[in-house]
Amino acid sequence: MQPARRLYRRESEENRRSALIAATQELVAEGGPEAATVRAIAERAGVTPGLIRHYFTSKDELNRAAYRTLMDGMTAKGADAIEGVGASPEERLAAFIAASLRPPVLDAGAVVLWAGYMHKVRSDADLLAVHEAGYLAYRDTLQRLIETLPRDTSPGQTRREAVACNALIDGLWVEGSLLPAAFAPGEVVTIGLGSIGAILGIDLLAQSAKLPDFGRTQT
Amino acid sequence: MQPARRLYRRESEENRRSALIAATQELVAEGGPEAATVRAIAERAGVTPGLIRHYFTSKDELNRAAYRTLMDGMTAKGADAIEGVGASPEERLAAFIAASLRPPVLDAGAVVLWAGYMHKVRSDADLLAVHEAGYLAYRDTLQRLIETLPRDTSPGQTRREAVACNALIDGLWVEGSLLPAAFAPGEVVTIGLGSIGAILGIDLLAQSAKLPDFGRTQT
DNA sequence: TCCGCCTTTATACACATGTATAACAGGTTT
DNA sequence: AAACCTGTTATACATGTGTATAAAGGCGGA
Numbered sequence: 255m256q257p258a259r260r261l262y263r264r265e266s267e268e269n270r271r272s273a274l275i276a277a278t279q280e281l282v283a284e285g286g287p288e289a290a291t292v293r294a295i296a297e298r299a300g301v302t303p304g305l306i307r308h309y310f311t312s313k314d315e316l317n318r319a320a321y322r323t324l325m326d327g328m329t330a331k332g333a334d335a336i337e338g339v340g341a342s343p344e345e346r347l348a349a350f351i352a353a354s355l356r357p358p359v360l361d362a363g364a365v366v367l368w369a370g371y372m373h374k375v376r377s378d379a380d381l382l383a384v385h386e387a388g389y390l391a392y393r394d395t396l397q398r399l400i401e402t403l404p405r406d407t408s409p410g411q412t413r414r415e416a417v418a419c420n421a422l423i424d425g426l427w428v429e430g431s432l433l434p435a436a437f438a439p440g441e442v443v444t445i446g447l448g449s450i451g452a453i454l455g456i457d458l459l460a461q462s463a464k465l466p467d468f469g470r471t472q473t
Numbered sequence: 474m475q476p477a478r479r480l481y482r483r484e485s486e487e488n489r490r491s492a493l494i495a496a497t498q499e500l501v502a503e504g505g506p507e508a509a510t511v512r513a514i515a516e517r518a519g520v521t522p523g524l525i526r527h528y529f530t531s532k533d534e535l536n537r538a539a540y541r542t543l544m545d546g547m548t549a550k551g552a553d554a555i556e557g558v559g560a561s562p563e564e565r566l567a568a569f570i571a572a573s574l575r576p577p578v579l580d581a582g583a584v585v586l587w588a589g590y591m592h593k594v595r596s597d598a599d600l601l602a603v604h605e606a607g608y609l610a611y612r613d614t615l616q617r618l619i620e621t622l623p624r625d626t627s628p629g630q631t632r633r634e635a636v637a638c639n640a641l642i643d644g645l646w647v648e649g650s651l652l653p654a655a656f657a658p659g660e661v662v663t664i665g666l667g668s669i670g671a672i673l674g675i676d677l678l679a680q681s682a683k684l685p686d687f688g689r690t691q692t
Numbered sequence: 693t694c695c696g697c698c699t700t701t702a703t704a705c706a707c708a709t710g711t712a713t714a715a716c717a718g719g720t721t722t
Numbered sequence: 723a724a725a726c727c728t729g730t731t732a733t734a735c736a737t738g739t740g741t742a743t744a745a746a747g748g749c750g751g752a
Binding site: 285287365366367369372373374375376385386390415418421422423424426428432433436437441444445448449455 | 506594596665
Binding site: 478479481483484486489520521522523524527 | 728730731
């Protein structure tokens with residue numbers, strides 16, 4: 255008697271694509287790009303390897319989709335955080351920054367996933383475009399928040415400030431995620447708000463005290 | 474007639490190890506970790522694949538050595554930059570920062586190399602230790618430079634400032650390397666000095682004008 | 693109820709990868 | 723000059739990889 259052929263259910267194209275993308279992201283986050291083999295992805299997604307090439311013309315295309323999904327999700331989570339917060343520009347900016355420096359955005363898996371794809375940016379022009387679009391989207395959101403602050407600014411100032419703040423958040427995000435033991439709980443958020451406030455010449459730490467969930471992960 | 478056995482010269486252990494490490498770094502920088510196969514590394518280093526396992530017990534160990542060499546080199550280049558600079562603490566700090574945000578440190582290959590290894594940090598405890606040591610070494614150098622500034626500081630202040638400045642430099646280093654076209658020549662250095670000066674409450678841009686080679690890559 | 697489409701599985705293939713082991717030869721010692 | 727050590731090459735092997743192609747079965751329409 256032969257081993258029975260595997261039973262299956264037909265799923266919508268969207269379900270299958272997102273399941274494959276999620277499986278890819280999980281595997282890259284856990285073990286790096288080398289762990290995300292066609293067979294491992296298929297197993298994680300509960301399908302057989304062949305199906306991947308039914309929905310994606312190649313494994314590279316699946317990787318691009320996974321990276322794009324990651325980048326979009328990061329800025330979306332930050333944008334979500336300013337919803338429902340008081341109308342004060344300072345408060346909204348503080349909420350945006352804090353959200354980027356706290357779980358689930360501050361997460362070792364996310365950093366590793368991001369880093370895992372970064373090297374492909376050089377060899378894959380499409381992926382570079384994805385990266386650039388994601389980076390600029392995040393920075394633009396930041397710059398728009400900065401422009402709403404009640405300050406006098408010189409030409410090009412907010413652009414430079416947005417670049418600096420973005421870089422600061424990125425750096426804190428990486429090290430805070432990778433070396434959580436090197437920081438006290440909530441310290442990454444405090445440092446981020448304090449130093450960005452210094453760059454912009456406002457007191458963000460005072461503003462953040464008003465945020466509803468700010469005390470959650472604090473010491 | 475058989476193809477003749479390949480001629481070779483015996484080399485010192487140090488030469489061979491460093492050649493293999495350099496070849497590994499180059500390949501990872503060019504095509505990511507997946508491009509750094511045993512055979513490719515050997516070819517680049519001008520030896521045959523078997524020799525790798527004569528000097529390194531496994532390919533993973535070679536990768537660890539390559540990552541350690543990278544991290545050490547980065548802080549060393551920054552430290553070199555403050556040699557021979559005027560004794561003013563502000564000048565020395567500005568020189569250190571500028572060196573980290575200019576080639577050869579600001580380099581897409583270096584970022585990709587760094588990112589390529591970062592994902593291994595989660596699965597390889599030894600590599601995590603290498604990462605942490607490298608990160609703290611750089612940050613400590615920064616903190617020591619900050620402490621020499623003539624200011625009144627509160628307890629823990631310089632630590633938080635060092636974390637923030639380190640993160641800012643990291644973030645600028647990544648984006649400046651990966652998207653050089655998104656910035657004007659020298660803009661990354663200017664933004665770095667300006668915003669770090671704001672964090673520390675000093676004017677680093679004025680100081681940097683005194684640096685001998687500052688105008689080199691400026692607009 | 694039965695037919696047919698198309699999602700999904702199964703199998704095969706060519707090639708790359710890391711590792712192990714044995715044979716060879718450069719260079720030093722005697 | 724001859725013996726020896728060991729750095730170095732060469733070969734083999736088991737396994738894993740992405741991809742191609744054919745077969746099968748779920749599920750909707752007639």
